[in-house]
Amino acid sequence: MSGEVKGLRPIKIEDLLQRTVYDVDEEPHIEIIDERGVPKELVKLCPCSCYSMVGERLLYSYEGCLECGLCRVLSEPWGLRWEYPKSGRGVQYRFT
Amino acid sequence: MRIVVGIKWVPNTQAVRFDPKTGTLIRAGVPSIVNPHDFPAIELALRLRDNYGGEVIAISMAPPGAIQGLEHVLGMGADKAVLLTDRKFAGADTLATSYVLAKGIEKISREIGPVDLAIFGHETIDSSTAHIGAQVASWLGWPYVYYVRDAKLVGDGVIRALRQTEKAVEEYDIKLPAVLATAIKALKPRPVRLSYKLRAKLEKPIIIWTNDDLGLDPRCTGLKGSPTIVANITWMPEVPRKKIVYKPKDPRDAARWILRQLFTDEAVAPFLRKALWGEE
Amino acid sequence: MSNSNVPSKFDVVVVGAGPAGSSAAYLLAKAGFKVLIVERGRGAGTKELYGGKIYAPPLREVWPNLDKEAPIHRWVTTERLSFVWKGRVTTLDFKLGRRVAFTTYLTEMAKWMADKAVEAGAVLVDEVRVDEIITEGGKVIGIRSGPDKLYADIVVDAEGVNRILLEKLGLAEKINPDTVALGVKEVINVGKKAIEERLLLTENEGMAWLLMGDITQGIPGGGFIYTMKDTIALGLVLHIGKAYEAAKSGALKDTVPMMLEKLRVHPYFSRIWRDADVLEYGAHMTIEGGLRYMPKKLYMNGLVVVGDAAGLLLNTGYTIRGVDFAVYSGKLAAEAIIKAFENGGPTEENLSLYEHMLKQSFVYKELVKHSGIVKMMEDPTFFTKLPAIVNGMMGKLFEADYEEPTVLEALLESFREEEMSLTRFLLKMFSVVSRL
Ligand SMILES: Cc1cc2nc3c(=O)[nH]c(=O)nc-3n(C[C@H](O)[C@H](O)[C@H](O)COP(=O)(O)OP(=O)(O)OC[C@H]3O[C@@H](n4cnc5c(N)ncnc54)[C@H](O)[C@@H]3O)c2cc1C
Numbered sequence: 001m002s003g004e005v006k007g008l009r010p011i012k013i014e015d016l017l018q019r020t021v022y023d024v025d026e027e028p029h030i031e032i033i034d035e036r037g038v039p040k041e042l043v044k045l046c047p048c049s050c051y052s053m054v055g056e057r058l059l060y061s062y063e064g065c066l067e068c069g070l071c072r073v074l075s076e077p078w079g080l081r082w083e084y085p086k087s088g089r090g091v092q093y094r095f096t
Numbered sequence: 097m098r099i100v101v102g103i104k105w106v107p108n109t110q111a112v113r114f115d116p117k118t119g120t121l122i123r124a125g126v127p128s129i130v131n132p133h134d135f136p137a138i139e140l141a142l143r144l145r146d147n148y149g150g151e152v153i154a155i156s157m158a159p160p161g162a163i164q165g166l167e168h169v170l171g172m173g174a175d176k177a178v179l180l181t182d183r184k185f186a187g188a189d190t191l192a193t194s195y196v197l198a199k200g201i202e203k204i205s206r207e208i209g210p211v212d213l214a215i216f217g218h219e220t221i222d223s224s225t226a227h228i229g230a231q232v233a234s235w236l237g238w239p240y241v242y243y244v245r246d247a248k249l250v251g252d253g254v255i256r257a258l259r260q261t262e263k264a265v266e267e268y269d270i271k272l273p274a275v276l277a278t279a280i281k282a283l284k285p286r287p288v289r290l291s292y293k294l295r296a297k298l299e300k301p302i303i304i305w306t307n308d309d310l311g312l313d314p315r316c317t318g319l320k321g322s323p324t325i326v327a328n329i330t331w332m333p334e335v336p337r338k339k340i341v342y343k344p345k346d347p348r349d350a351a352r353w354i355l356r357q358l359f360t361d362e363a364v365a366p367f368l369r370k371a372l373w374g375e376e
Numbered sequence: 377m378s379n380s381n382v383p384s385k386f387d388v389v390v391v392g393a394g395p396a397g398s399s400a401a402y403l404l405a406k407a408g409f410k411v412l413i414v415e416r417g418r419g420a421g422t423k424e425l426y427g428g429k430i431y432a433p434p435l436r437e438v439w440p441n442l443d444k445e446a447p448i449h450r451w452v453t454t455e456r457l458s459f460v461w462k463g464r465v466t467t468l469d470f471k472l473g474r475r476v477a478f479t480t481y482l483t484e485m486a487k488w489m490a491d492k493a494v495e496a497g498a499v500l501v502d503e504v505r506v507d508e509i510i511t512e513g514g515k516v517i518g519i520r521s522g523p524d525k526l527y528a529d530i531v532v533d534a535e536g537v538n539r540i541l542l543e544k545l546g547l548a549e550k551i552n553p554d555t556v557a558l559g560v561k562e563v564i565n566v567g568k569k570a571i572e573e574r575l576l577l578t579e580n581e582g583m584a585w586l587l588m589g590d591i592t593q594g595i596p597g598g599g600f601i602y603t604m605k606d607t608i609a610l611g612l613v614l615h616i617g618k619a620y621e622a623a624k625s626g627a628l629k630d631t632v633p634m635m636l637e638k639l640r641v642h643p644y645f646s647r648i649w650r651d652a653d654v655l656e657y658g659a660h661m662t663i664e665g666g667l668r669y670m671p672k673k674l675y676m677n678g679l680v681v682v683g684d685a686a687g688l689l690l691n692t693g694y695t696i697r698g699v700d701f702a703v704y705s706g707k708l709a710a711e712a713i714i715k716a717f718e719n720g721g722p723t724e725e726n727l728s729l730y731e732h733m734l735k736q737s738f739v740y741k742e743l744v745k746h747s748g749i750v751k752m753m754e755d756p757t758f759f760t761k762l763p764a765i766v767n768g769m770m771g772k773l774f775e776a777d778y779e780e781p782t783v784l785e786a787l788l789e790s791f792r793e794e795e796m797s798l799t800r801f802l803l804k805m806f807s808v809v810s811r812l
């Protein structure tokens with residue numbers, strides 16, 4: 001298409017999350033209890049790509065979590081321990 | 097026991113980005129936080145108070161914005177907070193900062209009650225000097241132990257500080273009053289509690305002292321009292337990094353694969369061989 | 377430790393310092409109640425993320441000085457709707473006749489609202505997560521956070537869309553993925569001058585721009601662009617139930633953040649922010665169908681539920697109205713609580729006034745009026761065919777080499793290409809519209 005803006009490339013999620021402020025808690029606020037109750041589709045759907053497949057296993061890291069609640073909605077209650085972070089920690093939105 | 101714990105209000109460095117175009121740090125809109133390495137110090141102070149009674153007083157030399165951070169510490173259970181704030185304190189290096197803090201601690205001793213122990217974090221995330229604890233101890237003339245992981249009272253007026261070095265755990269028995277600095281991540285901090293935070297909001301137990309209260313010679317505070325000269329800063333060049341994702345089914349394959357990568361890498365392999373087998 | 381003068385009971389405890397909680401707290405504190413707001417974030421607003429546009433009139437009923445005092449970025453003077461399909465874009469551009477809505481950051485706006493409540497005498501305790509609403513003999517008596525309990529004559533639940541506390545209390549079911557949408561958003565640092573030049577705005581004039589089409593890769597939802605003072609908010613809203621199906625069937629190619637990034641570098645739209653950096657990225661959930669999201673009860677002995685937690689949000693696909701609905705529900709709750717105390721206390725019977733007032737208000741009427749839209753939003757015809765057909769027709773009309781078709785020819789041709797008959801399409805649209 002004409003008029004394309006040169007040099008604009010999608011930013012990778014790791015770089016995108018660099019722009020968001022966090023005060024990460026030492027303790028995770030979300031934990032996979034039973035993988036069978038957590039859908040693999042979260043690898044695509046989680047907005048911070050916190051979920052990833054390593055081999056057959058679904059792994060989760062909480063540091064980039066945007067606290068949207070999507071994974072809680074899509075998982076079984078026994079699949080995830082899902083809480084908001086304590087002490088004001090976690091994502092710190094500024095211009096949203 | 098009256099314990100003072102030092103707090104620094106620092107920009108959240110995770111959020112500070114480097115602008116490769118201008119070579120400067122983008123700090124605009126970056127919120128401040130309580131220096132993460134201060135939390136083990138706060139936790140140690142609270143534990144000692146919980147075990148032996150007394151009170152914990154958080155102290156900070158900072159602009160008034162730091163009240164938010166002091167409230168956080170009060171929310172964790174500190175009893176009082178002292179904010180030392182004055183334009184004359186601005187631009188201080190560690191020497192001028194530690195001087196003001198030491199004078200603040202002396203004033204607490206005179207007016208609130210004798211201070212038995214002052215605890216600081218290992219270092220700050222925005223300047224990484226690890227000077228403050230040692231310097232405050234020097235100003236006060238108190239003994240000082242750093243890299244502390246835990247402490248307890250043994251006998252009258254004697255504290256035993258556990259210090260971990262690379263190879264050993266050392267125990268120091270020192271007479272109070274004393275200064276300790278904790279090691280990074282030595283203790284996991286407790287969360288903010290509703291009842292404590294509510295008390296902080298209602299009773300506002302934050303005492304604010306300016307230089308009119310401290311009466312310090314302005315030549316010893318702030319920029320004027322700071323002999324440190326930052327001659328030059330060289331930013332580390334961004335090293336372009338290669339990223340390979342390898343996702344085998346079996347983790348043992350992953351281990352083999354990593355080893356193969358490392359041992360076939362011209363830059364890494366010699367170091368590995370030397371470290372493992374002393375090969376030149 | 378001396379816990380001397382700290383009360384263990386308040387008249388009112390509000391959970392959440394969002395628009396709903398802060399408006400209720402403000403009005404109750406002004407009426408002389410002892411109000412405590414408990415907020416999990418570090419200060420009000422730090423956990424807030426939305427699109428970008430707020431309808432002013434309901435807010436003015438709570439804060440008459442809104443226009444002068446609130447952190448308003450721009451008044452919306454232009455509304456745009458674009459159909460996006462395979463590189464083609466058709467845009468409707470509407471210049472408003474009067475000012476009804478403004479753009480702002482919800483982070484700023486929520487802080488302003490909470491400050492107002494504190495000025496009026498409410499106490500705001502931040503950095504504290506409420507873990508439970510506690511009951512005794514079927515009556516709400518207060519809240520628990522960690523080991524601490526705090527008692528209140530009435531609790532106002534304003535916890536927002538993730539209503540964990542209501543679920544624990546048994547007042548709301550586990551969230552059905554078909555009733556919620558995921559919003560992702562970037563804030564782009566375009567600069568005041570560039571925004572105004574590139575979007576033909578003057579100072580203080582703002583634009584709300586909604587996008588439909590293949591940017592959501594077949595998932596019901598859309599995109600949004602809002603102009604702030606010197607940044608632009610760019611985002612996507614995606615139906616969660618359908619997004620899950622698309623991911624499961626393999627129809628979804630990209631991750632959600634990549635979908636948004638592809639929109640940011642879209643050849644047509646990216647020229648607006650071509651040289652600007654992304655300042656912030658975030659996500660938040662919102663409600664897809666308000667009435668379906670509503671909990672079993674909006675009140676009980678000692679409790680009222682307001683804002684998103686109560687499902688009081690209008691999502692028409694072209695507009696999300698949540699903030700003004702939340703504020704208004706907070707206002708109605710405050711009024712009902714004041715009345716209830718005049719009549720003997722916040723009993724279930726006295727608080728039923730809240731629901732009654734809500735049903736009389738524009739909030740509920742709008743939700744009922746637009747309930748048909750929920751069906752439409754789940755219908756792929758609307759989200760994929762419409763943008764395809766519109767752009768197909770425009771392509772036929774304006775990309776002709778020699779012979780130009782008539783409008784009707786172009787329309788029929790593009791319908792045929794999308795394997796849809798005009799009558800079926802019209803019937804479908806009619807059935808949807810009749811439900812609106
Ligand atoms: C992508 C997107 C776009 C949107 N666009 C618009 C728009 O353009 N215009 C518009 O008007 N609306 C829009 N909305 C909707 C709007 O954001 C919400 O309707 C509105 O914020 C609801 O207000 P609330 O006070 O009910 O809840 P929230 O704003 O969510 O506030 C809830 C508060 O409670 C706190 N909280 C939650 N749980 C606890 C707990 N356990 N303990 C203590 N505190 C707690 C939270 O931290 C938060 O501060 C949008 C929403 C999304 C997601």
Ligand code: SF4
Pocket residue numbers: 030045046047048049050064065066067068069070071072659
């Ligand atoms: S809450 Fe949202 S951002 Fe956090 S892990 Fe779950 S899906 Fe990802």
